[in-house]
Amino acid sequence: MGTLYQAPSEPAIQDLKVTFQDSTLIFPSQETENKSIFLSNIDQVLNFHVQTLHFFPPNPDFPPETVVTRLRNALQKVMVAYDFLAGRLKLNHQTGRLEIECNGSGAGFVVATTEFSLHEIGDLVYPNPAFMQLIVQGLQKFDDEPLCVLQVTSFKCGGFAMGLSTNHILFDGLSFKFFLENLASQAFDDKPISIMPCHDRQLLAARSPPQVTFPHPELLKLKLPIGEEKNLPVFDCKQEDLDFKIFSLSPDNINYLKEKAKAEGTNPTTKITGFNVVTAHVWRCKALSCDIENNRERESMVLYSVDIRSRVKPPLPMSYCGNAVLSAYASAKCAELEDVPFFKIVEMVSAGAARMTDEYAKSAIDWGEVYKGFPNGEFLISSWWRLGFDEVVYPWGTPRYSCPLVYHRKDIILLFPEIGGAKSNGVNILVALPHKEMEKFQSLFHKYLV
Template sequence: MSVAVTKSSPVVVVGASQTPTGGIIGLSTFDMFSASAPTTLILVFEQPIDDPVGTIKKALSQALVHYHPMAGRLAGADELEPTHIVCTGEGVSFVGASASCALDDAVPLHLVDLSVRYPAKYCRLDDPLLLMQVTRFTCGGFVVGVTWNHIMADGAGMAQFLQALGELARGMPVPSVAPVRSEADSSLPRLPQPMVAEVRSYMRVRKEELLPLLDLAIPTSLVHCIKAKCGAGNCTMYDAIIAVLWRCRTRAVIPDGDENPNALMLLVIPRNVRELVGAKKGYYGNCVIFQLALATRDTVATCDIKDLVKLIRIAKEKMPGILGNTRDGRDEQHAPPERYNTLTISSLMNLGHEAVDFGSGTPSRIMWKNEQPSGMACVVCPPCKGKDTINVMSLCVRLEHSDAFLREVAALTLELSHDC
């Protein structure tokens, strides 16, 4: 059914008590990957709490005392080249909202207006670093939509912040994990400048057409089948899902009458490397590197699925070694593939979002939602409660390829089900 969402006027939430101002936090080379790109997460809570809008707004004010850089603003040359965060204490934007129906009636939920958007494609220097919306539904359930400038935090960092927000909403006096954001205190290494420059160049290619947001449900039975075909210890859940998405998208976008089976398909795999680089506990800035898997269109579309998983795992195993290299692992002899032949697949699983609790339990569903994609991307979300599927939010195919993409996922599920 159609859902009407009534929003209050945005308000600025600042720290509940005096917080440090005037400090400057330099951006790390990890932060520089993000290019002031906005990103949005939607957390769905089926069980009610008392006054979710007021409770979470109060907790947000308390959280900004501990996470005071989030109440600051970026500074530097311009939106594309910010160099530091100034702890101005200006605050973040907050909107309370109410929906006209129960959560179960809001189908598809990912199309409902559950978050606040930045006014421009990039986050501007004077924009808040965090926007939040809390939406109440008639059933008592509620949804928290958080949109932030990715330069401030990556997915793991935002999960830490949201867990702290939940702890404060439940009455804890301070977060259980002390936050760390200063580059000087984070113990992070500096990434090779050529690597940073190459990724930022990739991020700046912004003449993208609008892509449909697809909500894919991949059966866990398909994942278990692929893991069984690969053998014990040779395939994780994430590996299997990557193989499904890369295979099915490649098949879906092959042009009619295509005569170039050797066209290159590039897979970009982000990875949280906090433990690998020795980041201090509580660090919530960016700490992600990227590794590439490169194969021909024919290989991705037709090779045995266990061989595709092997190719993906080889690429992932290269990650620890690239921190000292000047390139990101791409074979020097190849020119960059076409933009539409590049796919990024990231994961929100096991980062901590599924543990966020504002007082009535953890979320029943977590979704990624970006209005302005910077490239073809799929985000693997934590499994929904009570569902035997793994949800993937996808902005990775043009409208004319979306039905074919969904058909390929269904066909692969049927094909492999006969083998398991």
């Protein structure tokens, strides 16, 4: 059965004693064109920063001061291909849309040290609020707000953490992985850009006139025009006292769920994948753990992202740089989730992704043109499981571990890899819920694995 990830036996270090040595703006190594970049309706609603951490063990051939120089030069070089990294967001008052103004204002680069060794900061998987010190928070160190800030924090052992804060408008998971590969390539002495990014976001522009050809229960109309409020939450972020736990599914657990689904159903269109069975399992546990009367009659909707690069016609280049993901959904009454065979829940999750055809994706983009709005569901499964950030090869090697900076949110359940990365095939599931709901979730999580 799945296991509960054990919290570190030693209390986590609350203060990493980070000292900032330098904080500056850096600029592309070559002059870039001043221009404005169109942002699609998918991009428009993602005006918030995403922080990722990449931990590297010591490498005697690359002491921290060498790494700092290499990463600074690499970011300057990669900003020629990614000119928007040095730009700024602006609101086009004529259209009421956000745009990126490529004006060469610069990206942030921060150099810091900590008094601790990498092994002293403990478990890298278990969320530690002190890790926030490894990423510039709020970008308060700069007069304006760069779209990208890279912080290098050296540990006394010679290892270091690379913390990246980038506006979600810039990248989805796949385009960020390609960006990391390009950044790493430029840290070598003589490597070209690995994957030349495609910046034509007009490829995902709404049709004229818009044609909303499907109902979109996964989307919620926005009352204010986009751009009039900053950093509106994609989900309602209520302050609650939440327990949080990490649940681990081993490759054997995931294979068990797959085999269970295969034994119960025969629909040839249902894709019984690792992601689909994990999502179905988590959805059932989350829906049934809700602490309200008559929960069985409640409709539960789970959202999960689908990459549309290969689904739209003509297909987008894999190197499309921007957000090419839309929210798929599955919805059912809690009574159904409790009573039906597991295969039926996997079938609903699979059907939700299959629904994302070319026409459905274009209808969703056009819906954003007409109504403006956000994803709308009971909760979102955000998967960092197989993005492969820790497979990126830098001159000093691959990261020991790469992860998002974790926030505890009841409406977002996070899937992320074990140490060892996507190759390990196991998955960690971070859940934050009120105490009574967490107890129920934990009980159901184990019940449905036996």
